[in-house]
Amino acid sequence: MKIDTFELERRQSLWENTVEYNLTESGIHPFTLEELLDANQIKQLNNIRIGYGQTNGSIGLREAICKLYPTSTQENILVTNGSAEANFISMWSMLEKDDEFVCMLPNYMQTYGLAQSLGAKVKPFYLKEELDWQPDLEDLKSIITKNTKMISICNPNNPTGSILSDSAVKCIIDLAEDADAYIHSDEVYRGAELDGNEIETVYNKYEKVIAVGGLSKAYSLPGLRMGWIVGPEEFASKAWSYHDYTTISPSVLSQQIAEWALQPEMRERILSRNRKLLNENLEFFQDWMDTRKHLFTFVPQEAGAMSFVKYHIDMNSTDLTEKLRKEKSLLLVAGDCYGMDSYLRIGIGSEKEYLEEGLNRFADMLEVLIDT
Numbered sequence: 001m002k003i004d005t006f007e008l009e010r011r012q013s014l015w016e017n018t019v020e021y022n023l024t025e026s027g028i029h030p031f032t033l034e035e036l037l038d039a040n041q042i043k044q045l046n047n048i049r050i051g052y053g054q055t056n057g058s059i060g061l062r063e064a065i066c067k068l069y070p071t072s073t074q075e076n077i078l079v080t081n082g083s084a085e086a087n088f089i090s091m092w093s094m095l096e097k098d099d100e101f102v103c104m105l106p107n108y109m110q111t112y113g114l115a116q117s118l119g120a121k122v123k124p125f126y127l128k129e130e131l132d133w134q135p136d137l138e139d140l141k142s143i144i145t146k147n148t149k150m151i152s153i154c155n156p157n158n159p160t161g162s163i164l165s166d167s168a169v170k171c172i173i174d175l176a177e178d179a180d181a182y183i184h185s186d187e188v189y190r191g192a193e194l195d196g197n198e199i200e201t202v203y204n205k206y207e208k209v210i211a212v213g214g215l216s217k218a219y220s221l222p223g224l225r226m227g228w229i230v231g232p233e234e235f236a237s238k239a240w241s242y243h244d245y246t247t248i249s250p251s252v253l254s255q256q257i258a259e260w261a262l263q264p265e266m267r268e269r270i271l272s273r274n275r276k277l278l279n280e281n282l283e284f285f286q287d288w289m290d291t292r293k294h295l296f297t298f299v300p301q302e303a304g305a306m307s308f309v310k311y312h313i314d315m316n317s318t319d320l321t322e323k324l325r326k327e328k329s330l331l332l333v334a335g336d337c338y339g340m341d342s343y344l345r346i347g348i349g350s351e352k353e354y355l356e357e358g359l360n361r362f363a364d365m366l367e368v369l370i371d372t
């Protein structure tokens with residue numbers, strides 16, 4: 001099976017640990033165990049037997065996940081190693097050669113690459129900057145047919161951080177219903193809304209929804225590799241049998257921590273710490289942008305730690321990010337990774353001083369570029 005290079009991940013994998021300033025992160029400064037857990041919980045972790053555990057996810061964790069998806073039960077849930085595995089299993093178990101797969105772009109690009117490699121007919125619809133990164137619904141309507149098997153959305157979106165309007169969500173559901181298509185909804189940034197108003201999942205709004213979530217982004221716990229699929233019982237069971245072929249089971253240690261992280265009190269503590277950090281950093285970043293209005297166009301994100309900016313410098317985005325990496329030891333994501341040259345994705349979820357220094361280095365480079 002042939003697969004295109006996953007540019008976004010590959011470039012990060014290659015360079016993120018070699019630069020002094022890595023602003024490619026789509027998540028938020030991660031917690032340590034000590035910051036997260038109390039002494040009693042650490043003691044409990046020490047006594048867990050490190051077996052395989054329940055391969056579709058422990059009962060306690062699936063119970064905690066259910067609370068985030070109205071009307072779901074444990075039978076609707078499969079716990080995975082990261083939401084990346086959840087996306088992978090969703091595509092792999094659902095798409096056959098020549099299936100029509102309609103997908104929102106830009107997005108994380110994983111489902112896009114996978115669907116192509118599985119031989120599906122991939123039909124993109126676009127979020128548009130001039131619509132504040134909302135989709136053009138007329139474009140969407142024009143590409144859906146009776147043969148559409150799945151519509152894939154990423155909400156809140158990577159990389160723009162936009163949140164689909166209620167009318168866009170309704171339109172997508174209506175179109176899926178008409179075509180009797182599945183909706184695959186990657187909601188891993190749910191919980192990272194800057195205004196604190198958590199979006200509703202589309203899970204319970206239509207019967208054929210496969211929702212994906214996880215702890216890597218809004219919860220800033222990517223190293224736990226905790227993700228999940230929530231879908232119709234029949235699908236969750238099918239996905240579990242595919243999971244037997246991928247990683248068998250998620251780690252029992254991570255599952256225990258995830259179960260605690262999803263309890264209302266700890267969940268609120270995590271999400272509010274992250275919201276505060278994001279709002280402070282976004283304010284700083286917005287000021288930085290405002291003093292460079294001639295160089296950038298920027299629609300601030302509504303959720304998450306990624307700022308997706310258009311730059312008005314005559315240079316290709318891969319060349320620009322390579323120049324920054326080599327000359328300033330600063331890593332940013334090139335718009336090319338999304339097929340959108342002239343854009344950059346800048347992660348603002350790090351500690352403030354780190355973000356400031358990274359941006360100082362970017363500013364130094366801009367001065368040189370403008371002078372030449």
Ligand SMILES: Cc1ncc(COP(=O)(O)O)c(C=O)c1O
Nearest residue numbers: 026082083084108158188214216
């Ligand atoms: C939209 C989206 N989905 C899924 C993932 C994969 O995340 P993880 O496997 O760490 O949960 C990412 C990572 O950046 C993402 O942005």
